[in-house]
Amino acid sequence: MIRFSEVSKSYPGGHDALKRVSFEIDKGDFVFITGHSGAGKSTLLRLIALIERQSGGEIVVNGQSLNRIRRAHVPYYRRRIGFIFQDHRLLSDRSVFENVALPLTIAGLTPNETGRRVRAALDRVGLLSKEKDLPAQLSAGEQQRVGIARAVAHKPDILIADEPTGNLDAELSHDIMELFDLFNQVGVTVVIATHDLDLLRSFGHRSITLRAGQVEAEQERTE
Amino acid sequence: MTRPAAKVTPRQRSGIGAGGLGAWLRAHRSAIAATLQQFARHPFAHVLTIAVLAVTLALPIGLYVVLGNVERLTEAWDTNQTRMSVFLKTNVDDAQARRLAASVSGGPGIANVRVITRAEALDEYRAYSGFNEAIDAIGGNPLPAVLVIDPGEGADLQALVARLRSQPEVDTLKFDMEWVQRLQAMTALGQRAVRVVAGMLAVAVLLIAGNAIRVAVAQRREEIEVYKLVGATDAYIRRPFLYTGGLYGALAGLLACGVVAAMLAGVRAPARQLAQLYQSAFELNALAWPAILAVMVAAGFIGLLGAWWTAAHHIRRIDVR
Known part of the structure; x- marks a missing residue:
């Protein structure tokens, strides 16, 4: 599903964020990317979402080499991915419903179909009753769940989350992770960057540990 | 316009990406809705921009109307007529x-x-x-x-x-038509001048609209980032800004015509008096609706062009952080 072959990313000024990183994630996998801050976790996720381009090596997603996706096709590529940030990045002047509907409206779905899918996504994250609220009226945990609903509303093949629980306490974090588990169980490939090792251990999924831009360790799934 | 997702094999295709005319129409409808929402949310900033554009447009429109009237006036005279005024001592x-x-x-x-x-x-x-x-x-x-x-x-x-x-007893002698001919020559010159001024002000409208759109794009940077994150094309993001630019131009054109009409109404009575002095039934021509419509379309087009020019450039440079 996602294959990194000798992928490097260096920034102008000589900083190497990733150095010859290779790994493979199968379809339907649930993988944690972990490591200290600055280890290259975010960069790795941003390369998958084509927010940035690698400097060397090859990334293949869904059998498609990302090198070959031209700029004009990036939006269509992103429609097959759901991305979740630590800061939920919701539009503060739109209701919960409108926020979740955004990827669907952009993709040109009919209002009926959009409404159906938005409510399904909100139902999944347990916020169906808050569809008319503005993001500011919600708690931090609820806001993050709206962000997740937005990321899954268009039924992506891959869910990518960068420190999705960074702003949440242990209990809420656990709830959010269970939500990701739920999506993983219906076949969505999930990749989550986190430095919360306790959380990581309690779920026992496969993990890839980065250190200074290189793969330091890989931990297989523990059941 | 929504293009089909590129190079997506059926296996890869997730349940999204409706295409066709319906999607295209929906995209435009939602862009128009977004434009009107923006107008409703920040009326003052929009009204200010429209006012600046209207003032800029009012000058060439006013000059055209005045020139048009002068032209009509001189055409009404039969310049072959050779009436002369003989001034006595x-x-x-x-x-x-x-x-x-x-x-x-x-x-x-x-x-x-x-x-x-x-x-x-x-x-x-x-x-x-x-x-x-x-x-x-x-x-x-x-x-x-x-x-x-x-x-x-x-x-x-x-x-x-x-x-x-x-x-x-005779002091001087003047053919009345002499000054009409001079006036006609001056009108011809005036027309050229107005055309130059109008051209320059059209460029000004382009720049003002373009700059207003540039500021709007900068102000909505975060929103644009989110749109890009969830797969919006540049064209999709650009569309409401283009509608805004076009609307700026069209509304400013309408307002400018209103200003010119008000000025014409103000000088109507003195103009009639002046005409009577020359035993003429001349009446000032006001702006007709077809002319107003033409102004709105032309100004709207310039506004759209200005918006396109800056929006395309600045939206392209924004991406998810």
Whole structure:
């Protein structure tokens, strides 16, 4: 599903964020990317979402080499991915419903179909009753769940989350992770960057540990 | 426009990406809705931009209207007409003027003679010049009597002019058409000037609209980032800004026409008085609806162009952080 072959990313000024990183994630996998801050976790996720381009090596997603996706096709590529940030990045002047509907409206779905899918996504994250609220009226945990609903509303093949629980306490974090588990169980490939090792251990999924831009360790799934 | 996702095999295709005309229409409908929402949310900023554009547009529109009226006025005169005004010396009194009129009328090449006595000349001047008090201060009547002569058809004008000039009472002689011809020449020049000014101001409108859109794009940077994150194309993000630019232009055009119409209404009565002075039924032409519509379309197009120019550039440079 996602294959990194000798992928490097260096920034102008000589900083190497990733150095010859290779790994493979199968379809339907649930993988944690972990490591200290600055280890290259975010960069790795941003390369998958084509927010940035690698400097060397090859990334293949869904059998498609990302090198070959031209700029004009990036939006269509992103429609097959759901991305979740630590800061939920919701539009503060739109209701919960409108926020979740955004990827669907952009993709040109009919209002009926959009409404159906938005409510399904909100139902999944347990916020169906808050569809008319503005993001500011919600708690931090609820806001993050709206962000997740937005990321899954268009039924992506891959869910990518960068420190999705960074702003949440242990209990809420656990709830959010269970939500990701739920999506993983219906076949969505999930990749989550986190430095919360306790959380990581309690779920026992496969993990890839980065250190200074290189793969330091890989931990297989523990059941 | 929604293009089908590129190079997506059926296996890869997730349940999204409706295409076709329906999606295209929905995209435009949602862009128009987004534009109107923006207008409703921040009316003041939008009104301000429209006002600036309207003032810029009002100048060339006003000049065109004035020129159009002058042109119509001079065209109404038959420039082949050779009516002449014969100004008598100021020491020639009304009685002498009438005697002279009687003696020349019926002469060769003369169809009609009308006398404007010194008193009549003064009355007209008082009525229309507004220099009432100045005339009172001078005391007496500084104006000469005038003979208005219409030469007969096929008259030998040179001989007629020579004969009139030789009369001791005659001071100067003017063909009325001379100034009409001068006015026509000036109008032609004016038209060129207006065209240059209009061109420059069209560029100004382009820049103002473009700059307003640039600011709007910068202000909504975070929103644009989110749109890009969830797969919006540049074209999709650009669309509401283009509608906004077009709407700016069209509304500013309408407002500018309103301003010009108000100015025309203000000078209508004096213009009518002036026309009466020349025994003319001339009426100022106001802006007709087709002209207003044309202004709105043209200004809307310029606004759209300005928006396109900056929005395309700046939206392209924004991406998810």
